[in-house]
Amino acid sequence: DAGVTQSPTHLIKTRGQHVTLRCSPISGHKSVSWYQQVLGQGPQFIFQYYEKEERGRGNFPDRFSARQFPNYSSELNVNALLLGDSALYLCASGDSGRLDEQYFGPGTRLTVT
């Protein structure tokens, strides 16, 4: 079975630009979460979507937004990029009944210059 997939793998953007990251969950999983991980730290929660609705939001500015599509895939959008947005962006999918057991994708490495 395919795991969580994310695209692109790497991305380099300039300050002020916007970026869209994509995630496909494990087949059958309806929950998708996004995390940001900066070097040397643990992942930080950004959003969680379930059945196309936002169910949770972390402490991130409004420049960060996301959505979930009918096929349960998801996009994370970040506007007006800052240097501090450089990080590994992780997508995780899970079964709504076992959200403490989530399956992470390989991540998208975003570099903002």
Next chain:
Amino acid sequence: LAKTTQPISMDSYEGQEVNITCSHNNIATNDYITWYQQFPSQGPRFIIQGYKTKVTNEVASLFIPADRKSSTLSLPRVSLSDTAVYYCLVGVSYNQGGKLIFGQGTELSVKP
């Protein structure tokens, strides 16, 4: 959610057993204890979860004392490929859609 405390780093040699202890004094009655493993430039991977006593799978064992204020992840006979960061998580914030709270983790370095 309960705050967790674990060592920042540990060193070991191939073939040794490694025990990583996590403190979670404020664990709630309904909280499970979950450990994730993360290799460089990869997403975290769920490795084991428990509620009390001992849980064992093909990867690791998890020991939880009766008061549940701490837990110990045990990796038997580690190899170089076990070099990774190990995160202890307690509970999940269902009112925030299943938010997982990761601390800094324990960076395990296995040497030949």
